[in-house]
Amino acid sequence: MDGSQGGIEEARLEPASVRRFLSDNPQFLTGDHGLLDELGLKVAVGNIVDFGPAVMARVHAAHQREATQRQHLEETARANFSAQAQTHGAVVDLLEARNHSDLARRVDELAQQRFGLTAGVIALETEGLPPAGWKRLVEGQVDMILGGPQRLARMGFAPTALGLFGDQGEAIKSMAMVRMAIWEPSRQGLLAFGSADAESFTEDMGAELVAFLARVVERTAERWPIL
Known part of the structure; x- marks a missing residue:
């Protein structure tokens, strides 16, 4: 051969x-x-x-990887549970609002006290003055801030949204923003939360809990007519 x-x-x-x-x-x-x-x-x-030692080392390394992954899953589950509990408490606070101004104050307070953020804002597209405590936006500004008419939410940092936070804008490093449609015929609005921590809100995060709060704000605001 x-x-x-x-x-x-x-x-x-x-x-x-x-x-x-x-x-x-x-x-x-x-x-x-x-x-x-x-x-x-x-x-x-x-x-x-x-x-021998080499094989045992591989077994130990595999065990360490499994333990790390399990710990990460447990930490994520605890964080999600805590966020959901805080969100449910925030809903109760919002539903107790007495008027539009009180609703805006409660959004800002829950942002700071419940979630440890810098600010919470309600904004509305309107030609006239918005409700007391709300931020005024011009027509089409919600689309510009969110990045297009098809986007319902935006997580991360958006320079075009800094104006929402007034004097606190310079401190804002990340935002969570959700589109709202209030009253009939509907008016475009925005629920926005700002944080001084760039990692509080990132583009890869889901916006479900923030969107849930936005729906609560919508329904609560519709209790009172806009003047």
């Missing part, structure tokens, strides 16, 4: 063939101490192949 034929035979070597060979010739492995060392194995009493 020439060299090329030997290469073909080696290329055709299959795991099942190797397993069968070692089963029929156990001394090939147990008697080759150099190969055992390379594999991180050793022969224990009774010719039993024992796991």
Whole structure:
């Protein structure tokens, strides 16, 4: 057999063939101490192949990865539970609002006291004056801030939204904003939360809880007609 034929035979070597060979010739492995060392194995009493340090290290590393992943999942679950509990408490606060001005005050207070943020704002597109405590936007400004008429929410940092936060705008490093439609015929509005921490809201975050609060603000604001 020439060299090329030997290469073909080696290329055709299959795991099942190797397993069968070692089963029929156990001394090939147990008697080759150099190969055992390379594999991180050793022969224990009774010719039993024992796991060596290298194999145990791989097992330990796998265990550490599983423990880290489990801890991350537990921390995420706790954070989600805490956020949901705070959101439910915020809903109760919002539903107790007595008028538009009180509603805006409560949004700002819950942003700071419940969620540890810098500010919470309600904004409305209107040609005249918005309700007391609300921010005035011109027509089309909600689309501009969110990045288009099809976007319902925006998480992260948006320079075009800094004006919503007035004197606190310079401190805002990230925002969570959700589109609102209030009254009939509907007027475009925005519920916005701002944070001094750039990591509080990022583009890859879901906006479900903020959107839920926006729906509550919509329904609560519709209790009173806009003058």
